[in-house]
Amino acid sequence: MNIFKMTNTSVRWAFNFTKWNPSHSDMLLASSCVQTEEKDRLSRFYFRKDFKSSLIGRLMMRKFVCQASGKKYDEIKFLRDDKGKPMLFESNTYPNLDFNISHQGDYVVLAGECSNVKLGVDVMKLEYSGGKSLDEFFRLMTKNFSPEEWVMIKSSGTEKQQIAMFCRHWCLKESYVKAIGVGITINLQDIRFKVNTSVLDKNFIVDDTELYIKGMKVNWKFQEMLLDDQHCVAVALNDTSNMNLVFREIDFSELMEGCVPFLPRDEQYCLNYFRKCERP
Structure with a gap:
């Protein structure tokens, strides 16, 4: 070849x-x-x-x-x-x-x-435009996040900040499942992210978010940032030295x-x- x-x-x-x-x-x-x-x-x-x-x-x-x-x-x-x-x-x-x-x-x-x-990328607009209340929307989405992730999302502050943290977690999950090539076809509660830097920025990369699969820490790297005030992006990489x-x-x-x-x-x-x- x-x-x-x-x-x-x-x-x-x-x-x-x-x-x-x-x-x-x-x-x-x-x-x-x-x-x-x-x-x-x-x-x-x-x-x-x-x-x-x-x-x-x-x-x-x-x-x-x-x-x-x-x-x-x-x-x-x-x-x-x-x-x-x-x-x-x-x-x-x-x-x-x-x-x-x-x-x-x-x-x-x-x-x-x-x-x-191996990599995956996802971008999300930090908004919720559904017709239901945010509490009802979160209730319907319960199965997609671990209890620890919900604590992080719901304790983020204002409703706008909670939406932003929800979108950030979803972006992280999408980037990972795209990298491993399975799509959203697995139990997303098994994929838990521990966010260590709560605020993203437009000018530099946050790379200290940790991934746990069924409670076990996994050695992947996640690069996160804001594209502007309304959009976050995450890249999942299986090489932490990248x-x-x-x-x-x-x-x-x-x-x-x-x-x-x-x-x-x-x-x-x-x-x-x-x-x-x-x-x-």
Whole structure:
């Protein structure tokens, strides 16, 4: 097997897709830089916001793999595993490469490594917009958190602070289950996080949160920070020596640097996008 030489690239990218209002030419370019099956999947989204976030995620993956592997942009091919997680078609050729994306709220995020670590990433908007009271919502979510986690969540202070701590714990759990490749299909009460630094910041990484599985401490590292006042992000890594890296916001211009379109530019496809509603 021919193993390609990888760079020592580690990236943490964030893209605020609510700031991106693509022109017709932007959409022509972007939609010509994703695979046919991805393009078909995108077309089924009813709202522009969902279309945009998914499209940006695919483009971020392609940019990272191109940058990290040196493989030609238009020769990169992605598949999905049996859990629906995107993966590189030639993953055996790049054994040290791992990446993960997440989108929620206003952001799409990507964490990528070329150092033979397993990782997962998740982003959460720090809000609760359900119709029920917060107490009722927490009651319905009881089974997803351990008693110790509920103490941490409910003792965080104001209702806003409790929501933020709830979202932070959910973000941590999502990042871990994505890293191990099981999705939210396991007993989440068995996964307990002990938060040692109660407040996150936009300018540096918090990495002292501990993970316990069925009461036993597990040697994983979690990198947490705020993207802005309303969004938190967490990266789970199975290598505690991995360096901390702050998420950096990129825009459409940087995202498309070095891109090579490999599908014909599709005028009708773009017109169909602009006919969609922005959001519910």
